[in-house]
Amino acid sequence: MGNNRIKSHSLSFFIFFFAVFISIHPCCASNPNVTKLVDDVCAKTSNYSFCVDSLYADPLTPEADKISLVNIAFRLAYENASSTQNHIEELLKNNGGSSQCRQCLERCGSDYQKGLSAIGKGMNDLDSENYDLLPGYADDAARSASDCESSFGGSHSPLTFMNNAFKALSEICIVISNLINNPHK
Numbered sequence: 001m002g003n004n005r006i007k008s009h010s011l012s013f014f015i016f017f018f019a020v021f022i023s024i025h026p027c028c029a030s031n032p033n034v035t036k037l038v039d040d041v042c043a044k045t046s047n048y049s050f051c052v053d054s055l056y057a058d059p060l061t062p063e064a065d066k067i068s069l070v071n072i073a074f075r076l077a078y079e080n081a082s083s084t085q086n087h088i089e090e091l092l093k094n095n096g097g098s099s100q101c102r103q104c105l106e107r108c109g110s111d112y113q114k115g116l117s118a119i120g121k122g123m124n125d126l127d128s129e130n131y132d133l134l135p136g137y138a139d140d141a142a143r144s145a146s147d148c149e150s151s152f153g154g155s156h157s158p159l160t161f162m163n164n165a166f167k168a169l170s171e172i173c174i175v176i177s178n179l180i181n182n183p184h185k
């Protein structure tokens with residue numbers, strides 16, 4: 001009888017360690033096996049894992065060359081900024097929350113309009129295979145995210161997370177655009 005008790009004890013220990021093993025085992029980590037291009041690009045951004053995760057959200061990334069990848073990056077940035085712009089409109093409709101600075105939100109609305117327009121111009125140029133102005137457009141987009149964030153001054157910004165995302169996506173666009181324009185740099 002005592003023996004059975006010991007057996008069930010060791011069984012529960014076994015299950016416990018098995019569960020720990022499963023949960024930390026690296027087999028199913030989210031970091032995919034990235035292509036050399038994605039690795040090169042993301043190593044030049046300020047947040048490697050954000051860059052890899054964002055690009056791999058697109059199923060075409062594993063087969064993408066520079067040109068496909070820059071198209072993917074601009075589209076991701078565009079989608080991200082338009083969802084943030086919708087969010088800003090929602091906040092404004094709800095009277096800017098209560099403690100939020102309404103003027104700051106209005107300012108952000110126009111910043112995001114500028115950011116979207118810059119990314120949109122980039123996408124038009126991509127359609128006509130003109131690459132030389134892309135770094136400038138992506139730079140303007142990144143600046144619009146920073147402008148929005150700084151419009152809150154020292155006070156709490158409800159958009160920090162989204163501004164960081166748009167800025168980081170614009171940064172990816174900058175890196176790939178530069179890679180296309182200066183392949184040997």
Ligand SMILES: *[C@@H]1O[C@H](CO)[C@@H](O)[C@H](O)[C@H]1NC(C)=O
Nearest residue numbers: 032033034035036037038039
């Ligand atoms: C990805 O995995 C394949 C095979 O599984 C391997 O040949 C390739 O070198 C890997 N690429 C990278 C960047 O690790």
Ligand SMILES: *[C@@H]1O[C@H](CO)[C@@H](O)[C@H](O)[C@H]1NC(C)=O
Nearest residue numbers: 046047048049050051053054
């Ligand atoms: C990088 O981005 C991830 C989100 O993908 C975030 O959790 C992390 O804090 C970021 N790291 C830095 C150093 O900003």
Ligand SMILES: *[C@@H]1O[C@H](CO)[C@@H](O)[C@H](O)[C@H]1NC(C)=O
Nearest residue numbers: 076079080083161162165166
């Ligand atoms: C934009 O980026 C943020 C932060 O990574 C993410 O939570 C959000 O889902 C993204 N939105 C789109 C439409 O890509």
